[in-house]
Amino acid sequence: MTTYTKADRAPLTERQEARRRRILRATTQLAARGGYESVQMREVAELSEVALGTLYRYFPSKVHLLVATMYDQLDQLHTQLRRRPPRSAGSRERVVDTLLRAFKGMQREPHLTEAMMRALQFADRSVGAEVDTVSRETTTMILEAISGDEPAGEPTAEDLAVIRVITHTWHSSLIAWLNGRASIAQVRTDIETVCRLIPED
Amino acid sequence: MTTYTKADRAPLTERQEARRRRILRATTQLAARGGYESVQMREVAELSEVALGTLYRYFPSKVHLLVATMYDQLDQLHTQLRRRPPRSAGSRERVVDTLLRAFKGMQREPHLTEAMMRALQFADRSVGAEVDTVSRETTTMILEAISGDEPAGEPTAEDLAVIRVITHTWHSSLIAWLNGRASIAQVRTDIETVCRLIPED
DNA sequence: GCGTAATCTAGAACAAGTTTCAGTAACTGC
């Protein structure tokens, strides 16, 4: 039984790691330009200078590829958040701040966001592991916002249920905005509304 | 400016209405058998005895087709609910009952549910109108559960925000269950959790 | 009923995701 750290991937040689990064970078670039449908596997392969077959060896489907990209972006966001965490008074406010800050970032690259979110929502069982990874990362971010500077004991089942509901809302709400079915103000309202489930402290 | 009743469709001749129903029936059948990927446009066309081009004239894409199917199913559920509405004491409980009852129905046809929900979540701008229709129907159902027998005045913005959050949770949670990433119990918990946003009465 | 316009059919053609394969290059254990 081998256990891998850092996102559970098998170890790669340097060239392989470089290929992987080139692929993710190409994906991000294409997605940022035209969203989900602009991420075409042949183009990703060409832009990252990798054969189509190789692309598929690294990421077994377009959805896998985009979910991995999402994880990548989320990781960057998480790093930023740890560097400058929200400073608001209550845990509820910190979560709202965190999500709104993430939202602001996404507004800067709506196409990229659309591509990643569509993939995440469209993902089926075969992408279960990868989606779980993203989901765990999100949960961690919200938990850190809730606990703030404090030590932060084990989250209760209740905590986790609330966080699940928050992320559900977060995702669906974002999709609705990307599809032009919800305004920015509405997304904000929804976030604030669902965060009322976090007890005041 | 022509306004159509009943789901905003242009009037159809009898044969056309029959074709449309055959298509929806075929879709439901195929979806129930193997979910989203089993709904193949050629098969739908063949099973409903309609040319492929005609299928596309009625439903401009696979996603449109499945969202229309969803509306159709939702409508049936709504009818059942009006016939035997939830009888619980508070509005919160009635909403929980309604959603859990819907969930129970979906557990009977998980593949069908998966096909419809995937399409709904994957839908982009071009399906905006149809998704809105589904969304309105859902909102109405929840509003009716909230008001119970009472007259039910205009919903406030706050009401609508809460309902949006509930449906977001409802959809994402269902998807997570369909993908094996959440248990039935978890879906139930999430529903109960999000419904705490409904004020007690 | 008749002519015209809209609709339907069968089938080919096209687009993008995915798979496959023969040949070449890179890594690994010794």
Add this chain to the structure above:
DNA sequence: GCAGTTACTGAAACTTGTTCTAGATTACGC
């Protein structure tokens, strides 16, 4: 440094959603 295995390349093939076309059928105004 070499043998053997694994990974990568380039290109073709296959699948399924979508579009297009030419010819038949149906609906509609008169």
